[in-house]
Amino acid sequence: MAFLEKLLRSKAFVVTLIVLPGLWPAWPLLRHDPSVLADPLKYVLHHLGFTACVLLAVVLSFTPLRVLFPKWGVALALNRHRRLVGVSAFVYAALHLATHLLYETGGDTSALGRVFKAAATKPFQLVGLAAFVILLVLAVTSLNAAVRWLGGKRWKNLHRLVYIAAGLAAYHQIEARKIFPVQVLWIFGPLAVLEIARIIRQRMPRSPVAAKAA
Amino acid sequence: MLIRSPKDWELPESAVTAEQIYRLRNRRDFLKSVGVGLAGAAFAPQALLAATAGFPSKENPAYPASALKPTAYEYITSYNNFYEFGTDKSEPKEYANKGWKTDPWTIEVFGLVNKPAKFDVNDLVGKLGGIEQRVYRHRCVEAWSMVIPWDGFPLAKLVALADPKPEAKFLLFTSFVDPKNAIGQRQGNLDYPYIEGLRLDEATNELAFIATGIYGKPIPNQNGAPLRLVTPWKYGFKGIKSIVKIEFTAKMPQNTWKVMNGREYGFYANVNPLVDHPRWSQASERIIGGGVFGGGRQATLMFNGYEKQVASLYKGLDLERNY
Numbered sequence: 001m002a003f004l005e006k007l008l009r010s011k012a013f014v015v016t017l018i019v020l021p022g023l024w025p026a027w028p029l030l031r032h033d034p035s036v037l038a039d040p041l042k043y044v045l046h047h048l049g050f051t052a053c054v055l056l057a058v059v060l061s062f063t064p065l066r067v068l069f070p071k072w073g074v075a076l077a078l079n080r081h082r083r084l085v086g087v088s089a090f091v092y093a094a095l096h097l098a099t100h101l102l103y104e105t106g107g108d109t110s111a112l113g114r115v116f117k118a119a120a121t122k123p124f125q126l127v128g129l130a131a132f133v134i135l136l137v138l139a140v141t142s143l144n145a146a147v148r149w150l151g152g153k154r155w156k157n158l159h160r161l162v163y164i165a166a167g168l169a170a171y172h173q174i175e176a177r178k179i180f181p182v183q184v185l186w187i188f189g190p191l192a193v194l195e196i197a198r199i200i201r202q203r204m205p206r207s208p209v210a211a212k213a214a
Numbered sequence: 215m216l217i218r219s220p221k222d223w224e225l226p227e228s229a230v231t232a233e234q235i236y237r238l239r240n241r242r243d244f245l246k247s248v249g250v251g252l253a254g255a256a257f258a259p260q261a262l263l264a265a266t267a268g269f270p271s272k273e274n275p276a277y278p279a280s281a282l283k284p285t286a287y288e289y290i291t292s293y294n295n296f297y298e299f300g301t302d303k304s305e306p307k308e309y310a311n312k313g314w315k316t317d318p319w320t321i322e323v324f325g326l327v328n329k330p331a332k333f334d335v336n337d338l339v340g341k342l343g344g345i346e347q348r349v350y351r352h353r354c355v356e357a358w359s360m361v362i363p364w365d366g367f368p369l370a371k372l373v374a375l376a377d378p379k380p381e382a383k384f385l386l387f388t389s390f391v392d393p394k395n396a397i398g399q400r401q402g403n404l405d406y407p408y409i410e411g412l413r414l415d416e417a418t419n420e421l422a423f424i425a426t427g428i429y430g431k432p433i434p435n436q437n438g439a440p441l442r443l444v445t446p447w448k449y450g451f452k453g454i455k456s457i458v459k460i461e462f463t464a465k466m467p468q469n470t471w472k473v474m475n476g477r478e479y480g481f482y483a484n485v486n487p488l489v490d491h492p493r494w495s496q497a498s499e500r501i502i503g504g505g506v507f508g509g510g511r512q513a514t515l516m517f518n519g520y521e522k523q524v525a526s527l528y529k530g531l532d533l534e535r536n537y
Contacts (some may be wrong), residue, residue, distance in 0.1 A: 035304035038502045039358060040292035103500070106511040124493040175493060178356075179301065179403055179474070 007091045014081045018088045022095075036141045045099040047175070050129075050183075052092035053169050056135075059085040060166055064191075064198035083142050086162070086179035090139040095130050124175040131168035134161050166191070271342045271365040271430050277348035284349055285360040287429050289503035294436045295354065296455055297404050298389070298396040305397075306436035314395040316439040316456065325462035326382035329375065335426070335440045342371045345426055352520045353485045355449035359499040364444055365427030370418040378414065378462050385412045386467035387443060388459040404470055410443065410454035411467035411481065413527075421446055421523050424457075447520040449483040480537040484528065485518035489537050 007013050011040040025047045036043045062082055065075040104118075114188040119125035138159055140146065147155050170188045174180060273279070296306035298312075321338065324330040339345060345365050352360045373385075389408040393399040399406045416422060423444040425433055433439045438455025445452050451471050461467075471479035477494055487497045499514045517524050528536075 033304070034288040035302075035307065038289040038303070039500055042358075042500065104511070118490075118495045118497075121490075122493055122495075177301070178471075178478075179297075201319035 001074065005077050008074060008077035009080060013085060014097040018055065018085065021054075022048070022092070030177055041103045042190065045096065048092055048096035048099055052089050052096055052186050053173055053184075055085055055089035055092060055164075057187050059089060060162065061194050063189050064194040067198045068194070068201055078125070078146055079108070085162070087139050090135040093135050096130070097129075097132055123169055124172065125148070127168045127175070131165045131172060134165040136163055138165075148186055238286065262323075269339055269426075271345050271347045271427060274346045274348050278351060279349045279363055282349050282351065282361040284363050284429075285503050286407065290360060290362055290428060291434050291437060293502060295356075295450065296398075296436055296438065297457075298398045298408065299404070299436065300398050302401055310435035310477040312395070314435060319440045319458075321441060321457060322459045323372070323376045323462075324378045324459070325386075325460050326464060328377040330380060331376070338394035339367065339426060339506075341375065342367045345431065347427075348423060350421075350423070350444060351515075351518050351520075352446065352450060353499060355451055355479065355483065355491065355496075357491075357494055357496060357499050357514075358502055359512070359514075361504045363429050364423060365430060365433075366423050366425035366444070369422040369424050369443070370420065371471075372424060372460075373414070373418050375481055376460075376462065381464050383414050383446045383464040384465065384467055385414065385417050385497045386459075386461040386463055387411065387454045387457050388461070389454055390456050390458050404474060407458075408454055408470045409467065410452055410469045412443075412445070412452075414462075415465075415527055416445070416524075419524055419527065421520055429486065435453060447485060447517040447524045449485060450484045451479065482528075482533075482536050483530075484524075484533065484537075485516075486515060486533055486537070487514040489534050 025036075025040075025044045028043070029040055059082060062075070062078045062085075065072070066079050069075050101112065101115060104115045119129055138161065141150065141155065141158060150158065166188070170184055173184050173187075263444075266384045292307050293303045294306040295303065296310065299306040299309035319335045320332055321335065322330075322332045333341070345367055347363055347365050349361060349363045352362050387410045389406075390396075391399065391407045393406075396406075398404070412422065423446075425438070425444045426440060427433050428437060433442060438453070441457045442455045443457065445454045452469070466481060469479075469481060471483075472481055485496075490496050496514055498511050501510055501512055504510060515521070
C-alpha cells in the first residue's frame, strides 16, 4: 500500500494514467479492425465521451474517500490531484464535443449552425452540452487567480455545480444508447454509494472527522 | 428465368455494356475484399457466386451495382446491429459464429392464407425460381448508411405462394429463439423473439425482398442467415433477421422496437429526412467504410431514394405521426 501511495503521489504517474485512455482508440485503428474502421470517428467520439465520464466520476470520488478514510494514505495522495483530474475530465469532454462537431459537419464550418440548432431541440444533446458548459466554467475558474478573485466561499459554491454536471453526464450517457447501457452503473454507481456514505458520515454529530470536513 | 416488363426508371438497353464492364471491375473488388483470390478465377462474371447453396445469383438490371457504390464486404459483415448476439457493432460477427446453426433451417408461413406451409429454405428458394442480386441502399435509424448487394428473392413471390385470404392485411415476421447460442437472448437485452411487421401492400411492393446472400455469397450469420427481410425504403431495424415464421393477420402487428420504445420507433419506420429521431437529426447520414476519417456525410433522401417505388403506398398518411 505504501508503494501505491507513493506512486499515486507522483504527478507524472497520474498524468500517464490520464493520457493513456486517450490513445486507446489508436489500437483497433492500427489493427485495422473492420468494425471500428467502418465508422472510426464514431468510435473515437464514444470513446472520448466515455473517458470524460469515467474521469468525472473518479475525481468526484476523491473527497468522499478522504472523508470516509481520513487516515488512508492512498485517499490523501489522490486528493493532491483533484484539479489535474478535474481539468482532464473537461479536456476529454471538449475533445468529445469537437469530435461530435467534426462528425456532424464533416469539417464544413458553415454547417455548425445547423448542428447547434438541432442540438437545441434534442434533450439528449442539450444535456450533454449543458454538462460541458459547467465543466468549462469550472475549468476556467480552477486557476489560482480565479480562486482569489471569487473568494473561497463563492468559489466552493460555484464548484458544487460539478455534481449537477455529473448527473447530466450520466443522463447523457444513458441516452446515447438505444437500450440502457449497464456501464453507466459501473461508472456512476460506486460514486453514488460513496457520496451517500459520506453524507451519512458527515451527519454523525460527534465524529471529529465530520467536524473537520464540514 | 425472370419474367418481367421494364419500368420507366430502368436502365436503357444501351447502358448494358458499360454495366458489364463495371461489374467485372466490381467483381474483382469483391474477390479482393473477401480474399477468394485465385479460386475466384474459376467463376464466370455472369454467374457470380452461389448464395444459397446451388443457386447462382444473377444481377437484376433494375438494381445494378453500377448505380451505387457498394460498401466493402468486410464492413457489411463486421458492423452489425443484431442484439441477439450483443449490442456492440462488433459482437454479432463474433458471437453469431460460435455454434449457432442456421443450416438446416425451416420457415413457416401461416395465418390468413389458403396455403399454409413449412419450408426448408433451399426447397423454398427452388420453388420460387432461384435468386437474383439487387444493390440497395441501406439506412440505419442511427443515421449511418451502406450500399449492399443482396442476393435473394422478392417477398411478393413468397406472398403469392402462400395465397393470402381477402381478410389478410398485414404480415407478422418472427425471428428465432435460441438463448443457449444467442448471448443477447441470455442477457435479455430486448424482448425475444424479435418481431416485425409489414402491411400486405408493403410486402408485395416490388422493392420488398428476402435476402439469402450478400455479394453472391451465402448471407453470414451476423447479417441474419439464412433468411432476412430487406425493405430499403425503411430504417434497418425493420429488416428482421433469421426469420422462422411469417403470419398473415388482419390487425396491425407489433414490432420489437416499437414495443421497447414507442416514442422513438414506430411501425412504419420509413426513411424520412424531415422527421427527426427524438435524439438526433435524420436529415443526413454517415457513410460507412471510408477510411480512417470515415466516409463523410451525405443528405438522406426521402424514402431512402425509393420515393418513386413506394410514395404511393403512403398517400394521405401523416408521416410525422406515423413514423
